[in-house]
Amino acid sequence: MQKNCYNNGRRDFIRKASFTAALYAIPSALVHAVPIDLITPGPAPKERIKLLINGKEIAAEVDIRITLLDFLREQLGYTGTKKGCGMGHCGACIIHINGKRMNSCQTLAIHNKSNSIVTIEGVAKGEDLHPMQEAFIKCDAMQCGYCTPGQIMSGIACIRDGRAGSREEIQRYMAGNICRCGAYQNIVDAISQVKASGKPV
Amino acid sequence: MKKELPPVNEGPRADALDKVTGKATYAAEHRVPNLAYGVFVCSTIAKGTIQSIDESVALKSEGVIDIISHKNCPSIPGYATQLPDGTRNPKQWWGMKVLHDNQVRFYGQPIALIVAETIEQANAASLLLKVSYQKETFETDFNLIRKDLSKAKPPSTYTRGNATNLEQAAVKVEGEFNIPIEVHSPMEPQATIAVWESEDKLTVYDKTQGPKATQGALARLFNIPDKNVRVIVNYVGGAFGNALRNWHNVPAACIAAKKINRPVKVVLTRPQMFNLTGYRPQSWQQLKIGADQSGKFVGIVHHAISNTSRYEEFREGIVNASRFLYACDYVETNYRILPLDVSTPTWMRGPGEATGCFALESSIDELSYTLNMDPVELRIKNFAEKNPESKLPWSSNYLKECYDKGRELINWNNRAQKPGSLQENGWLVGYGMANGVFGAGRSQASVRAILNADGNLVLQSAVSDMGPGTTTAMTKIAAENLVMPLNKISFKLGDSELPPGPTQGGSTTTSTLGTAVYLACETLKKSLCTLAVEYAPAFKNMEASTLLVQNGGVSSTLNKELFISNADLLKLANKPFLEITQDSQGTSAMELKHATNSFSSHFVKVLVNPKTFKVKIAEVVTTADAGKIISENTARSQMLGGVVGGVGMALLEELKFDHQTGAITNASFAGYQVPLHPDIPKTTVWFVNKPDPIINPIGAKGLGEIAFIGLAAAIANAVYNATGKRVKDLPITPEKIRAIKN
Secondary structure, eight states: OOOOOOOOOHHHHHHHHHHHHHHHHHHHHHHHHHHGGGGOOOOOOOOEEEEEEEEEEEEEEEETTBBHHIIIIIIOOOSOOOOSOOOSSOOTEEEEEEEEEEEEGGGGGGGGTTTTTEEEHHHGGGOOOOOOHHHHHHHHHOOSSSSHHHHHHHHHHHHHOOOSSHHHHHHGHHHHHHOOSOHHHHHHHHHHHHHTTTOOO | OOOHHHHHHHSSTTTHHHHHHOOOOGGOOOOTTTOHHHEEEESSSSSSSEEEEEEHHHSSTTTTEEEEOOOOOOOOOGGOOOOOOOOOOOTOOOOOOOTSSEOOOOOEEEEEEEEEEEHHHHHHHHHTEEEEEEEEOOOOOOHHHHGGGGGGGOOEEEEEEEEEEHHEEEEEEEEEEOOOOOOOSSSSEEEEEEEEEETEEEEEEEEESSSHHHHHOOOOOTOOGGGGGGEEEEEEOOOTTTTSOOTTOOOHHHHHHHHTTTTEEEOOOOOHHSSSSSSSOOEEEEEEEOOOOOOEEEEEEEEEEEEEESSSOOOOOOTTHHHHHOOOOOOOOEEEEEESSSSOOOSSSSSHHHHHHHHHHHHHHHHHTTTTHHHHHHHHHHHOOOTTOOOOSOOOOHHHEEEEEEEHHHHGGGGSSSTTEEEEEEEEEEEEEEEEEEOOBOOEEEEEEEEEEOEEEEEBOOOOOSSSOOOHHHHHHHHHHTTGGGGGEEEEBBBSSSSBOSSTTTTTHHHHHHHHHHHHHHHHHHHHHHHHHHHHHGGTTOGGEEEEEEEEEESSSSOOOOOOEEHHHHHHHOOOOOEEEEEEBBBBBHTTHHHTTTEEEEEEEEEOOTTOOOOEEEEEEEEOOSSSSSSSHHHHHHHHHHHHHHIIIIIIOOOOOETTEEEEEHHHHHHTTOOOOOOOOEEEEEOOOOOOOOSOOOOOOOOTTTTTTTHHHHHHHHHHHHHHHOOOBBSSSSSHHHHHOO
16 A cells, blocks of 8 residues: 555655655765655645745745745745746845845755745845945846846845955855856946945845 | 057947846846745765665655656656667757756756745755755866876877977977866856747746757757747846756756646755866866077977766867967867766867867967967967968968067066066066957848838847846947947847847857848848839839948938938838848858967066966057957957956866865855956956957957957966976865976
């Protein structure tokens, strides 16, 4: 008889859900080492979550396995946050969770109940750009633009966390934000300029 | 006091606002109703046959709609090798036909596509597929296999001059150079959303450098007219060559969407990006160069081997620059490709030349020490007054100005000719330089210009912009031509239904598309002048040739008082808008009777720790002769990006294989190292910025490749100057420096 892996109560499902979710973070080569019989198909539970995104209350039913990043992009259509690797290596998906920067591919949506999330779509005040967005435009701190939202979210956090004291300090703080086009110098220029301007971030 | 370009000396990048607000929409981000998700399951052997695929468990997994493999792949017209009448199918898909047969050609090859309602469901089901294989022996170890030349394809060779020149040269150096596989790794993964609007009408949102090329490829694949395929690509999140052709995600998404009769999205994972979207091939090079006592080159012999896949032949111009960058009577080149059981390489920024110039420019540097000559002086000594291969005069070549400015800006005077003789704060200091060169081509393009009643101008062409700032450059060309404010001009791209534009690659977009924009503006001006004579009473009976279009209206060269705005003119002519479509034909060097090339010269200062041999790049000055610089803002950014790429090639990037299994062992940004913020030094960019008088009416050559070509050699040369140790195997790691005895 086939046993549904999700029907043994809450604790069991969290254990197994975490196991299943963890599988996504494992490189595919390793995944093939997991005996197939460990996993049996069955409906994945859904959970209702409520959270604040850019100040707006969002309630949704989510697959327990969905990352916050995929929840934002695929379920809600907040595509300003980018998916570059899904492994926490590249920083394209950096957002602010309760004011702290975080790779949104490294947290599940269900782990963000009641959290306050700010994405690139939420940093400007209406038509008024955030000083970091303005500085990125002024310094041409982008080429293809794909890493740009993550760089901006990280750059804002860099100043907020008091880590923009020098170019070297900024470079170290920003080391988790890969830019393959190579706009690094202009990005550091932009962050330095915002820091020097003293504008609130 | 150093002078450098100000960070911004013009309006911002045209699409900057969209990019900083998250509004820029990349391929995977289009909202399509009723979308299903496709996820590849990839082979876990390097070569052999799929014996069985058991999808029975996976199919039962929640949300799974279909599992497509060679077992149930629908018949695709472009997959057929032959037509029904037995003749060769001329519309065959270019490259591996994914999901088509049971052959495994490389480790990680897609063998099935799981299609499900969500990514999570597709990923979960992908773990449930049971596959068995019949394995075959395979070859992935380039360094081992290349020693048996019988396994390589026949060489392409070139010889000019007399070999005895080199044999009798007063000074000679010879070296072997190894460059591992490097992978483009743009930040945006390859993505395709396929939507069948009807049985034979397809809309595709795809990451591509060529919307028209992708349209044509898909029309051939499904044997439908080009006009039935619409390709949309508003933004491209970097590509560097990896979106010049359509990889497995493109046909797979289209096939799946057709099979399940629903839109399907296929996005490659980051590990798949290291294996399924091409790469710069691994290469071995041998370079011999000789000079007379004065430093004049008397012979260059450049041999190279690079890998290809077993199922496709990929060649690039590795040995080409050795034939023409410097004056030299005797040159011999020999280039072979070596098939391995790996996926197919493709053009990556500075294709061929970046590889070749590492060997050439490192060897010239080595020769300069043998001659005890300044390496810049040695290059000046061997400056080619015309192209020594084609014997054609250069359309323009301002390398010498690059040398002067580069030396000035990096403080070349501080360099010590004797390696290892300078120190700063306990670190060894070294200065190095090297050149880059790339062909400056121009092909066919078409641009539509629409002047609206409100006086705004819209330009359109079916191209895509992977990041250099094509939109910005094109609006700037039009603004200059029409003497019109930038904010009244927009450039629409990214849709195959627009007039056909070129594929963005080979540093040709500005030259090709810019010429079409220029010509479209010229035609527009003529039309406006004709309209003025016809409809504006003040201009009645005047010669159209005496009229001038500027500042948003028509004026007369004879009577400065006369002016009519374009908006008023269109109103008088009773036209809601004025639209023209302009073709621009390409040209070849032979037609121009000139050799057309862009040149760059890179200057690098490095610090090397004398105990650990850690290399820190202290400063870079990068100079270029790319003709007229259309947009200094975006051009400067492109040069900065070239330096970052060069740092990666020189010090970090290397794709690694496990030759026991044929698998890639570092297919992630944690394993495959790319330059990060702290790796990048202060960089100064300088352009000659003189228009090329031959190549096109706008005077611009190309920039994307030369920004990168030569940088790895400049860094290696600086490391030698600092340490007296010349690393010829990239990337330059502390271990490799330490291993060299001097």
